[in-house]
Amino acid sequence: MNTDSNKQERLRALPAVDRLVGLLDMHDAAAAIARSVKVRAARDTIDAYRKRILQAPEGFAANDLSDAAILQAAVARAEYLNRPKLRRTINATGIIIHTNLGRSLLARSAIENIAEIAAHYSNLEYNLEKGKRGSRYTAVEDILCEISGAQAAMVVNNNAAGVLLCLDTMARGREVIVSRGELIEIGGSFRIPDVMAKSGAILKEIGTTNRTHLRDYENAISADTALLLKVHTSNYRILGFTASVGLNELVELAARRNLPVMEDLGSGTFIDFSRYGLVHEPTVQESIAAGADIVTFSGDKLLGGPQAGIILGRPERIDAIRKNPLTRALRIDKMTLAALEATLRLYRNPEQAVEAIPTLNGITRSKEALRPRAELLLRAIEAIGNPRIHSAIVDAASQAGGGSLPLLEMPSLAVSLDISGLGPNDIEIALRNQPIPIIGRIESGRFVMDVRTLCDAEIGVIAASIELIASASVEKSP
Missing domain, CATH: 3.40.640.10 (Type I PLP-dependent aspartate aminotransferase-like (Major domain))
Known part of the structure; x- marks a missing residue:
């Protein structure tokens, strides 16, 4: 079969928008999502498949164009579109007045x-x-x-x-x-x-x-x-x-x-x-x-x-x-x-x-006052019990941020995170794409989370996200 015929066959296999929306209506994860969102998700999904087919039709396995595979992609797209754009994040950067993360x-x-x-x-x-x-x-x-x-x-x-x-x-x-x-x-x-x-x-x-x-x-x-x-x-x-x-x-x-x-x-x-x-x-x-x-x-x-x-x-x-x-x-x-x-x-x-006031508290807190929080985070990560995970408390330097106190670097503590099979960039991306995004930083070739900008109530969320990432079946090379 020549390439053009291959493309046409695969394009014909794509469902119509109405049919894909109907499948979304019956899917438990998408049933409660507004119909306008599902229509957009169906169109986006079909457009994405169409572009991939036109660019590289041979890149599809036999079951890639099945209803189940396309529906799964459409559900993921619908959930993404339905998610609020302004979302809560966890600031593990050590920058207290972080303009990109909402300042104070x-x-x-x-x-x-x-x-x-x-x-x-x-x-x-x-x-x-x-x-x-x-x-x-x-x-x-x-x-x-x-x-x-x-x-x-x-x-x-x-x-x-x-x-x-x-x-x-x-x-x-x-x-x-x-x-x-x-x-x-x-x-x-x-x-x-x-x-x-x-x-x-x-x-x-x-x-x-x-x-x-x-x-x-x-x-x-x-x-x-x-x-x-x-x-x-x-x-x-x-x-x-x-x-x-x-x-x-x-x-x-x-x-x-x-x-x-x-x-x-x-x-x-x-x-x-x-x-x-x-x-x-x-x-x-x-x-x-x-x-x-x-x-x-x-x-x-x-x-x-x-x-x-x-x-x-x-x-x-x-x-x-x-x-x-x-x-x-x-x-x-x-x-x-x-x-x-x-x-x-x-x-x-x-x-x-x-x-x-959290901003003032964060700026004036001493390094040693942060140690209990660093130890709490370390214990929570160690309690996951996954041999792929390695973490430690390390020295760090926090900043006021927000265009304030430019010469001030506050001695702080951070918890480093290493997951075998994943590089620091992989870890950063994976944590940033969690349901509650966790924003840390890469320093000296390792991913670290500065505890100065964390609160104790966020420790459980961070540990659960790390456990999910580390237990993923597909590993990436560093």
Whole structure:
């Protein structure tokens, strides 16, 4: 039989879409899946078989085109299509604020408050005392001012939006002076100059990449200057022969020239990490005390809350920002407010915040405090009893992540995993494709799971997934 005839024969053997959908309707695993999903799965499956036949018809065994084989592929495709796209994962990378994995985990009280507000009506924009319409920002303004020492506050959907809104309000059509060494790029290739251009402000950069002096700011000020902008380089550091102007100096200069000062803290923290033996990160309270007119920072990085852009500052500045038409387009919803308020309430007691907020707890926990968790994971893997599995506790280095604390590497512990017949890349792929994906890392030629970003409740899931992978009948070469 020639190749073309072979192709045509195999193509004719493929079932029609309606027939394959009918088979899916009768299959226990697919019966409850919506019909639209099954139709798509049937079409995708038949298309995939058709492409394979046209490319290499001789690559099929005799039973590859049986109803059972095609149905099995269609069921797998239907289950995949029916699975939520946004899924829970297990973070075994050791990167605490992992942008790709959803950044900061929320405190239990924040999760509970989201559920309460989401399930019921709320006073989102209703003043209960006056019995009339109110502002959604009142939910968090008082507590933000209480914690930070600021006079006024508001919140938008992320920090980039906060910077955009502030610049649009305070400097549209006018110059904003920024040190060249602070023109940072944040996640997704968004850059401060780009955000500034979108706001309508005119960038006036001064100094050099590694050195900027107060006289550079003084010489750049003109009648067109709207404000002085200081950007905290929270996602990188320049080391060596450097010079920069502190916020206190900038505020003094701005006061003499009757100009406002805005600081973009990026990550932003209410906790002085040096108290825990870590590198000092400028706190929000320090920026407010220094006299900045406006301070912006993220809610879902070092703060350990939901995605939000927090804007603190003088009442007249905040009032003008609130009146900007962009504010409505950038506002946050009730669930974000619920999570943010509950998170902020924890900061009334800093020790309680460090204990209850997963991000802070993860950053401040010592290596030895992680040993019980590492031993728990090791015992769970050893209890599988499969001779193909070999694991051990190894030293590791965790990171804060999320563009925060770039110089900080936290001594940590990890559990290495070796499965005979599988290489580290095979293990990484297999764990990543589990019903609950487990994301680890490959280091020094071995797959490791850093326990700093795990919780004890995840140990059983990890062990069960490893057992399933190791017991698979088909082994891959390393």
